[in-house]
Amino acid sequence: xxxxxxxxxxxxxxxxxxxxxxxxxxxxxxxxxxxxxxxxxxxxxxxxxxxxxxxxxxxxxxxxxxxxxxxxxxxxxxxxxxxxxxxxxxxxxxxxxxxxxxxxxxxxxxxxxxxxxxxxxxxxxxxxxxxxxxxxxxxxxxxxxxxxxxxxxxxxxxxxxxxxxxxxxxxxxxxxxxxxxxxxxxxxxxxxxxxxxxxxxxxxxxxxxxxxxxxxxxxxxxxxxxxxxxxxxxxxxxxxxxxxxxxxxxxxxx
Numbered sequence: 001x002x003x004x005x006x007x008x009x010x011x012x013x014x015x016x017x018x019x020x021x022x023x024x025x026x027x028x029x030x031x032x033x034x035x036x037x038x039x040x041x042x043x044x045x046x047x048x049x050x051x052x053x054x055x056x057x058x059x060x061x062x063x064x065x066x067x068x069x070x071x072x073x074x075x076x077x078x079x080x081x082x083x084x085x086x087x088x089x090x091x092x093x094x095x096x097x098x099x100x101x102x103x104x105x106x107x108x109x110x111x112x113x114x115x116x117x118x119x120x121x122x123x124x125x126x127x128x129x130x131x132x133x134x135x136x137x138x139x140x141x142x143x144x145x146x147x148x149x150x151x152x153x154x155x156x157x158x159x160x161x162x163x164x165x166x167x168x169x170x171x172x173x174x175x176x177x178x179x180x181x182x183x184x185x186x187x188x189x190x191x192x193x194x195x196x197x198x199x200x201x202x203x204x205x206x207x208x209x210x211x212x213x214x215x216x217x218x219x220x221x222x223x224x225x226x227x228x229x230x231x232x233x234x235x236x237x238x239x240x241x242x243x244x245x246x247x248x249x250x251x252x253x254x
Contacts, residue, residue, distance in 0.1 A: 065124025077136025135177025
């Protein structure tokens, strides 16, 4: 109960102050509608089923982009972390591409893939790919050298070496990369759905902005935040099961 109180006191305080400012007329409803107005929009979007349609579309896009980023990021990150040849070959290219934001790829995405689903998934893939890649490489390079030397002494096979030594050592960092990657994937949804989209939570936000429905914009933003949080919680549960020895830091108590 105490933990719940610590978690909810700040959001409740913000909502109360927000509603108070709106009721007092300090905040313009057109720019920032009251929490009650936002709640009414939530009820309306739920009743007509519109929010569920947009969520389903965005979920598919995020899942496809994130899954592709996870596969490519883990595979390429493992190769770079294990073999210096791959590191020398790809490092300069990846270091050059990494700072480019996904939105900077818009023109090429449209030229290469058109305005269909592939271009949207591509933008989401780019957003999730680099955090996963970087953390996989870091995890492999941080593997305890004693285990590596021991594996060499016993001359175990490459596949067993990879699955029994490298993967367990790199797993915590890899899972961290996946969690960061899913966050970036949701961040890129709005950007991806700027490309001639007719559905999705990002489209809902952009369309509401154009029609000056700030309440719907806020609903869309909160929906993305909630979905991202739920997926992050799911990955945390997976991490807790796979890396039982890793104890979270609880912080100071008093």
